[in-house]
Amino acid sequence: MTANRKKRDYEAELRDAGVRITRPRRTILSILSSGEDHPDALEIYRRSAALDPSISLSTVYRTMKLLEERGAIHRHAFEGGPSRFEQAGGSHHDHLIDVDTGDVIEFSSERIEALQEEIARELGYEIVSHRLELYGRRRQSP
Incomplete structure (x- = not known):
């Protein structure tokens, strides 16, 4: 799946939930779409804020919660660290x-x-x- 495809899916998930796609959310979704790792909320915030300094950590947390509730991402609570996220829907691993x-x-x-x-x-x-x-x-x- 290409990064643009992933981003559109995230946006659709939020729109379906009745959530406005603001510029900060669009930046966060772009970060999620382009990543190949399992970032935590703070890392998503760091990457997003580097592109748009107006983004707040609370916006990241709210966006991740909405995406998780919609089943678009999985949250992993690996031992000894903060929750980390990955895109849902891929093959089992x-x-x-x-x-x-x-x-x-x-x-x-x-x-x-x-x-x-x-x-x-x-x-x-x-x-x-x-x-x-x-x-x-x-x-x-x-």
Whole structure:
């Protein structure tokens, strides 16, 4: 999906909720559309304020809350840090969080997915939703 496509989707979500698309909100949506990472609200604010100094942190928080309520973004509360955000609707993936840098690495593993299904089945369950978060640090080279 291109950045412009994502931005239009965010704007549509807010318009559908009856929210006006102000210049500060448009800037925030542009930041969200162009990013490939999992920024927290403060990082979104920093990036937005660099483009439009009139943007307030409260506008960022309100915008993120509206987008989350509409299902346009996912909020992740990774251990030891502030909530971070990513676009909703992509393919399923899990996260590896670097405990030293805070970097979030997305990954997919058919083996992990199969093992989870197998375990649930053995315990008499069907998985309806799940989230896998791994926390680690880079290995030091020998």
